[in-house]
Amino acid sequence: MTQTVSQLLDRSAERRASSSNGYAMLLLAVAALAAGIYGATRMQAAPETGGAIIAVAVVVFAFVVIGFYMLQPNQAVAITLFGSYKGTDRAAGLRWVLPWMMRKKLSVRANNVISDKIKVNDLRGNPIEMAAQVVWRVTDTAQALFDVDDYKAFVNVQIEAAVRTIGSRYPYDDFEHQEVTLRGNHEQIGGELRGELIARLEVAGITVDECGFTHLAYAPEIANAMLRRQQAQAVVAARQTLVEGAVGMVEMALAQLSEKDVVELDDERRASMVSNLMVVLCGDRDAQPVVNTGTLYQ
Known part of the structure; x- marks a missing residue:
């Protein structure tokens, strides 16, 4: 039995990251800055004490500031530690993690893609031109980042492959109106295209909200005859x-x-x-x- 891509891969799974509210850490950074200013004022009276206060304040301030990151609504950040996935943070606002943890932002908003026109042979072998419009979004950030190399390029390739599959499954038109056709059954064909895309993009943690054909016509070489x-x-x-x-x-x-x-x-x-x-x-x-x-x- 032929195995799908999702069966061959060891799937990742999104989980919640352990992160802190950035506003609380911002207060700590402000306190460290104030301590540094205080240490500078003590340099003349007690140079050693003032220097120690400044050094500690600088270290604390740098430690806190490096861990800040900000998320807008419908954004997420995947957090890794030395290459190991530690979770995904989806909370909007100012956030903070330990400075040695790496952060990778990605959008979980809806994306709209209109594919290029491609030439496909329909069920009867007639060359036709097809293009599709697809609304997709990331549902599992871990799969999108770690199970495919470039999830956006992966989406574009799979859209073209799905359009070719659906286009070759049905005839463009049936003059006797007895068969399901690409031209005459838009809703049914669009539903099948969506199902095909969802199955193909599942491995990347991506779902399809809406899709349909934006261009459907006979190829120029047979258009006049048809x-x-x-x-x-x-x-x-x-x-x-x-x-x-x-x-x-x-x-x-x-x-x-x-x-x-x-x-x-x-x-x-x-x-x-x-x-x-x-x-x-x-x-x-x-x-x-x-x-x-x-x-x-x-």
């Missing part, structure tokens, strides 16, 4: 409807003429009348009648 085919199909369908209507009108006319005894027609004259009515009803141009001033049989 347009003529569509036009021919439309003409045939229109003619079929016209003939069905004309036959019904002729049947109704003959039935009412016979029912009301307006005129009696033999088989030959009935056939001639049917022919004339069909020509009038199905013709592309207005009929030019010939007035018979004699008898019916002249």
